Amino acid sequence: MEKALIYREIEEFKEVHLVLKNANSKQFYEHRFEMDDFPNIKIKNIANLQETGLTFENNTISGIPYVNTVHDLDIEFCHIHDETTAEIKKVHLFVNADPKDLWKNIPSDTNNIYHKPDETSYKGKFLDKKITVVSKRGRSHAHEGKFRDDDFAVNQLPAGWNIVSMADGAGSAVMAREGSRLAVVSVNSFFNSEETLNIIEQNIEIVYNGSDSSKETRSEAGENVLKLLYKGILHVYDVLDQMATEHSFSIKDFHTTLIFVLTKKFDFGYVILTFGVGDCPINLISPDFSEVKLLNQMDIGEFGGGTRFITMKEIFNDDPASRFGINCVHDFSYLVLMTDGIYDPKFVTESKLEDIGSWKAFFNDLAGNNDDRAKVDFINDNHIDQQLLAWTDFWSRGNHDDRTLAIIY
Numbered sequence: 579m580e581k582a583l584i585y586r587e588i589e590e591f592k593e594v595h596l597v598l599k600n601a602n603s604k605q606f607y608e609h610r611f612e613m614d615d616f617p618n619i620k621i622k623n624i625a626n627l628q629e630t631g632l633t634f635e636n637n638t639i640s641g642i643p644y645v646n647t648v649h650d651l652d653i654e655f656c657h658i659h660d661e662t663t664a665e666i667k668k669v670h671l672f673v674n675a676d677p678k679d680l681w682k683n684i685p686s687d688t689n690n691i692y693h694k695p696d697e698t699s700y701k702g703k704f705l706d707k708k709i710t711v712v713s714k715r716g717r718s719h720a721h722e723g724k725f726r727d728d729d730f731a732v733n734q735l736p737a738g739w740n741i742v743s744m745a746d747g748a749g750s751a752v753m754a755r756e757g758s759r760l761a762v763v764s765v766n767s768f769f770n771s772e773e774t775l776n777i778i779e780q781n782i783e784i785v786y787n788g789s790d791s792s793k794e795t796r797s798e799a800g801e802n803v804l805k806l807l808y809k810g811i812l813h814v815y816d817v818l819d820q821m822a823t824e825h826s827f828s829i830k831d832f833h834t835t836l837i838f839v840l841t842k843k844f845d846f847g848y849v850i851l852t853f854g855v856g857d858c859p860i861n862l863i864s865p866d867f868s869e870v871k872l873l874n875q876m877d878i879g880e881f882g883g884g885t886r887f888i889t890m891k892e893i894f895n896d897d898p899a900s901r902f903g904i905n906c907v908h909d910f911s912y913l914v915l916m917t918d919g920i921y922d923p924k925f926v927t928e929s930k931l932e933d934i935g936s937w938k939a940f941f942n943d944l945a946g947n948n949d950d951r952a953k954v955d956f957i958n959d960n961h962i963d964q965q966l967l968a969w970t971d972f973w974s975r976g977n978h979d980d981r982t983l984a985i986i987y
Contacts, residue, residue: 584618584657588665591619591655596669598651601643603676605949607632608640618658625652630671639671646675677973684723686715692756696726699963704732704740705843708959709986711742712967716919717978727754727834728917728980731762736772737779739842741765742984746858746917748833748887749979757818757832761888764817765838768810778806778851779842786846786906800904803851807840807902811853811888818889829889836888837874837915839986848910852903855893857885859921859931862905863912867938872931873903912941912987919981923974948972956987 601607624634630649632641653667697714715726727747743762747754784791784799822829835856852860854874862871877886930936946953952969970981
């Protein structure tokens, strides 16, 4: 009777239809065999598993498969009351292709006069904090061997000021890659002036530290700061317009968005001056990660599908207060700038940019909670720029634009 029972339980396990969930190439995979219905069956090994890149332990297949194909696996098992007799049950494991592998990565033309690297990264000091910035060419551009249209620039300025700027060249503009480069370089260059910064600083002192000043005086000082920020943006337009004229282009050929943060730490807090045109956000997160604030106007919604650019003269007719920001905080945990190549897949809608839950999910993603297990370490940050560059290679269906991200921490 005992042998008959053993035989029956073995045969029942052989006959049961076991389906392994599909794996995805280059992504972590885990499948656990639930043996509640077969308490007397013991899986000893799975033959042919080594060729998949996976391992078997404690009734669990796990690891990262690298080859997309169908693998025929042999489950070697026995009955716990007769472990000397090995039995075989065949199953199939389907490993899907990594969608990334379906995209070509054709290098851009290094001989082109306006060539720029397909990806680049930066890390360094920023005020009394640190900064890391990365910019990677999107898959849509890489597939066709086109250039990266995004760009950024970071500079330490006189008198303790720092600036980071970021631009996203329009895909339809033939000189977008040069437009974005000129935009960030020229705006940073404009504010690399002791005279300009001294005037800004004098007025900032009145706005935030002039307790003896009247409300009208402080308001006038704020307007003086906005006027200088406005001059910096007008300078960017003039540089792009001159470049277009000198090389027989239309300024539309240099269409690019632009955001920047000009900041300094004072005794009374961090003063953060901002500007934005286009659909690239600037976000400030509180020290205890309880609040998040969007520091710039986003050109979406009314302008959805047709974002605005620094090369559009009409933006200079806008109320300066709508595009420029003057903020002062005692401290912050993160100050983040990004192009829509990051914003679109990770936040989707503008409303989520001021949702602290969405930002916690974003930093949880950066901490390694993602399909690629790509982790950005803000503590042991010797290689943070390369880690962030690797993280930006994430897969998001339908989102293949250039990706640029700056984090001050």
